[in-house]
Amino acid sequence: MAPVFFLLPLLLGQILLCAAGDTINSSTPLSGAQKIVSKGNKFTLGFYTPPQGTNTSSNQGNYYIAIWYSNIPLQTTVWMANPDLPVADPTTAALTIGSDGNLVLLDQSKNRQVLWSTNISTSSNSTIAVLQDGGSLDLRDATNSSMVYWRSIDHPTNTWLPGGKLGLNKTTGVSQRLVPWTNTANPSPGLFSLELDPRGTTQYLIQWNDSITYWSSGPWNNNIFSLVPEMTSGYNYDFQFINNATESYFIYSMKDNSIISRFIIDVDGQIKQLTWVPASQSWILFWSQPRTQCEVYALCGAYGSCNLNALPFCNCIRGFSQKVQSDWDLQDYSSGCKRRVPLQCQTNSSSSQAQPDKFYTMANVRLPDNAQTAVAASSQDCQVACLNNCSCNAYTYNSSGCFVWHGDLINLQDQYSGNGGGTLFLRLAASELPGSKRSKAVIIGAVVGGVAAVLIVLSIVAYFLFQKYRRERTLRIPKTAGGTLIAFRYSDLQHVTNNFSERLGGGAFGSVFKGKLPDSTAIAVKRLDGVHQGEKQFRAEVSTIGTVQHVNLVRLLGFCSEGSRRLLVYEFMPKGSLDLQLFLGETTALSWATRYQIALGTARGLNYLHEKCRDCIIHCDVKPENILLDESFVPKVADFGLAKLLGRDFSRVLTTMRGTRGYLAPEWISGVAITAKADVFSYGMMLFELISGRRNSDHGEQHGSTFFPTFAASKLHEGDVRTLLDPKLNGDANADELTRACKVACWCIQDDESARPTTGQIVQILEGFLDVNMPPVPRSLRVLGESPDVINFFSDISSNQTSQTQNSTTSQTRSTTSGSSHLQSP
Template identity: 60%
Template sequence: MMFPRIRCIFPLLPLLFNLCSAAHTIFANSSLSGKQIITSSGGNFVLGFFAPGNSDRYYVGIWYGKIPKLTSVWVANRETPVADPSTSVFKISTDGNLVLLDSSNALVWSTDANTTTNSTVAMLLDSGNLQLCDASNPSRVVWQSMDHPTDTWLPGGRLGLNKLTGVSQRLTAWKNNDDPTPGIFNLELDPNGTSQYFIIWNSTYSYWTSGTWNGQLQIFSHVPEMRSNYNYDFQYFNNSVENYFNYSMKSSAIISRFVMDVDGRIKQLTWLDDKQLWTLFWQKPDKPCLVHSLCGAFGSCNENAMPICQCVKGFRVRSQSDWDLGDQSGGCTRNTPLQCVDRAHLSNSQRDKFLAMDNMRLPVNSQTLNGIGRDEDCKLACLNNCSCTAYSFSGSRCSVWHGELFNLQDQFDESGASTLQLRLAASELSNPRSNKTLVTWAVASAAAAVVASLALILFVTWRRRRSRLMGESKAVGSGIVPFRYSELRHATKNFSHRLGGGGFGSVFKGSFPNSTAIAVKRLEALRQGEKQFRTEVGTIGTIQHVNLVRLIGFCSEGANRLLVYEFMPKGSLDTHLFSASATVLNWKTRYQIAVGTARGLTYLHEQCRDCIIHCDIKPENILLDDSLTPKLSDFGLAKLMGRDFSRVLTTMRGTRGYLAPEMITGLPITAKADVYSYGMMLFEIVSGRRNLQEKTEEGNTAGFFPTLVFSKLMEKNIGSLLDQRLEGDADLEELNRVCKLACWCVQDNEICRSTMGQVLQVLEGFLEVSMPPIPRSLQLLTETPENINFFYQSLSANQGSQSSSDTPSGWQTRSSTTNNSSA
């Protein structure tokens, strides 16, 4: 419990008078105005006046002191800004409260603490907490900012519910990126007293829950990402008076915060000092279109477009300035009013029409009309009601909507997608008679636009090329950057520092002018067309997850095709597992790597719009960042290689032992092929050696490790399977779970293998796994290494054209010193 009742840090009253000049304290005879600030003792946080973004309104707030970009964590007067900080005063009033007075000496904001003395002091702590203490009784805190959070939850703070008063400590999003006024999205603990959080829209509608707290796993059931971040300690307290959560960081060097963002999602962010940016660890809901009424009335959400919110046809943005600042809650308004009154006196061409919108997630709050069995009758029922704005007819069900439409989602590719008939004024829909005139006008306008655009493009291209080398690092995180080959050659010092390579190509280390490290993969023998290559790269670039290596940019000049990735300083997993000189990974770290990798694969298989099969899961393609968080590399490259992928499979070094049988025999490949490879990698995470390693360090025959796992599971002697370097230091329940799961993953028949989603649930303790059967293929490999070679040669021969003598060299049994890293 971080703050059971937080006390001011004054062990002795006389010390108070020695702190009168302290930079982190406000006394009764001091105040803040203009650019004056106070800074916490360690310099972590600053308190003063600030103006967010491009605003000319000023607020008293707390922000990070060691981060260049002003990032506020708490705002006092978020509803009542002041115009001039130089004539405004933040001080301790005569009644002992902290107050903000404007230029006319009017009260703008107050702590409103129930003080019994006018002798108080305010101190800004290194935790970001502003405390108001009774100077005559220093152990008594009369008010603190962490009890009144705004949009940010800092380590040490509490979010909870007072059961006696019903008062909730909640996070409330800003109105927009430049306005800290309380917005429409809140994160708060369940008012009914359960251990789960809700995100609530407009204080009325709950659209996301964290799920209940699992004290054993230390996660919320709907936020499994929490388990892969072991830098946090969460605690839950529940008694007769209150229930709440708080959290702390295991390392004081890590700067982290939880934010209720203006886009309606809760986000966990961590500051990367080397890259000078905030990185997103997880956010909920996962997809922006799951946020209730994100785009407002008559706004449609499309996760495949930028921006994701657009007004539907016949409507325009109600407040463009708010949309530009990230607040689309105002939605859209009609271009032309409906012509409903006196419909009998209107001609057919003047009457309201319907626009068919396919592949839509239908809006909420529909009304079903019974007794209507035809689309035409459903349409007439809507037209005859002036408040009806849309209808949908599916099967024998007629649904109509009245008033404003919320939660529209375009290109909805899940079950429940339907056609929405949107009611519009006739003038908003095309008139066939005017089409010819419009086309003529459009052609003339387009010709003029082309000439102007060519001139503009030439100018912009010149400017971009001039500033490219100094600007590419700023573009990291904002989109996929197209690089020139000469730039990447310069960044990699003519490709002199090779990190490794695989079937897709070689990887080289490079750096931007600001010393930001990158990894550049030079694709080999790619025969894909320019347009298709850029399309596929754009698709890969939109795939972002904490357990996937981020694609920064690309190069496509003639035969030169290169991909630019973020650099992973800890290298690939194989160097940590198999290298004798590497630091031994403990069991907890290995388990977290297995969980993180499963999470990345689950995202590729089940959460992307189109399922992405990796086709090359192995330790060389699991990269580790500074905190040993696993990130999957080379995802999407199988699709990028196109027809060349069959060549890659047969020439790829380091994949023998990871390929599923169907990949070798030429059968159709599904996501279950990745599951097989993942299972083989799990065996190596347990043993710390290659599955196909023929000799141990002592010179004894090692055999095929997966067959040993089956036998030890049946003998209930799994402890002997663990990497000897760990000296038995492992959670045996987790070890047993991993071994059983790996055996299920490598079943011959893909139908018998688990999905990656199920694998993840098992690792996170949500599913139990039973004893698996022994695959027939592994039964062939129980005696000698010669059987292993025979098995793979037999599978290869089934391809028809390849004999055993043509078996690729990459399928030879590898020793413990083999190292073909892929970035």
């Protein structure tokens, strides 16, 4: 019997660790390493410490009661009870049912101090807490499960789950809002928040410090929020806004419960919708607002400036350095920056050696908030007005007058061209600027003068040696010939791009720079991010892509693979990308004939990738930014091989979708295998933009804040396609081509991928060889009711087609489509 008694403590410990199941009651508190798991094993509740907490002295040994996904390898919390009151030792703390029926967190080491409570009045003190498969911890009556007193899902922290309310209780005035973590290692509440407008309007606001609103959803118009036109109940989501006498709230649910999706407000101040993709074992960003990181108010703190073309986005301005470097390392920039050298007026120095403060010119910046006007007749007078007040840190002078800033400079942005931008003159200590120590320079100059002659001679010799080296180095760059890819050296590409100085653009894959080969051939060099293959594998993949050549595909000229550096060299496209021509205020709008040829050429390029290559190549990122135009506006699909190159990392780079659902097909979030029909969906969304000349989600009040594809589907069924045309064209378009393009676009964005045409069929339709039927309205657009049960792509080919053409087309159509029952014989 002795061995049995010896094992009893161990067995009892295992029972206590697991016996609670999904429930906490007065006799089974949760403490230490104990956990409860929802009945379907979807969520777990227990004591949690952030992954980076053990590496951060300020957060080391902090534990929190949290709920997280059970079956996701990357531990992801969805709710936290005590984010601002951590527990130092979970073995001395307990989550239990109190004597009044509330669920409470007690710290035994502090005389049973209550760190957190559900804090409600119950009709019974006989309650239990049950963890549900929807991620909610419910406090309910122990004998009547339908009597629920409190749900964690209705008291969110930084995450909004399906089924949870996000709104305002009009009776109690309590707001259900999202607040981010302070940083990636500290879950205490940060400065940002998302909530329903407390003033009573039906719009959601993202605020900084509960005072400054920097994003609004716009009011609810009984269908969508007016400033979020892309928000429709779609392939996997149902949204609902409830507004009655007692409460207003927004709620959503998943049509397919196997899909894991959540909304969060991140530490960077953006609201994001994330979906777990089992194939890549990662979260992908499906939607976010504000669209760009620098639209988040005061993201970079005092004297910090945001730059969309830099990583990280936040950096300190000239003369300043990070105030708390450890916070910046954890993506918390709220502490801002501090001066490196005090201003002369702050030192109270009367020494004759002290130089007066100077001003550093910051051109093309978003001017900081809280400017004050000053009386000045010129820029010089404005500068003097600032210098005469020691609290003045900057000034600007423009057509509206003189403006000065006292106190911290907040909400700056570099390389800014929007409203509220201009030139800022930043006040700095003289020693922070060049030429500030002229007196010392005079003394040093005497010494320098003594060796100047020697330096000049050496410089001349070095110059000629450099030129000789440069010529020899240039000659080592081989010429392109016979379609063979060139294996460039990294130093060669540095040379031909002038050390990557002329940036053409960039995105999630990396940045693109302009260069020129020795024979004056212009090239575009893409410096890739996120490619981790070995050199041999990378060269093999690039060689495969290099053999793919078509008039509507950007030609790959060469590559570079040295160490961790991966670069691709493409032919240069002088007209840039399609988005530049459509959206960024070109003085001359693309004609309809040009747009139609772009649509047709793009379809031909994609069709070559899908059906004419030895292996089907799925682009995975079709959008205007990836359609480049040559001197004659011939379209060429770019980046068509990056999905293959990036492999499993590709899901990560698809997370930068310009802040909208953009061009991703619904199957991307369902976890199913991606086929070429995903490209077809993206092509359809892009075709709508070609027609209208604007982003699908940027039509604002023009169409009653309706998502443009929704509006287009409605007008297509009404036979009024002229209203869909870009106003800049003044109605100048071929009516048959416009109708054909609208039908194709609507067919392409069908929810069911089997209902979408192939790219080969798209080419035939746009060429006029196939006459396409009126498409049903996709379920996700919810404009004209349910789709018909029978879906047919095509009706008879025009009577003027020859019998031979008809038979050939029919044969090709049937061989390339999935679901031949959707086709009618001509």
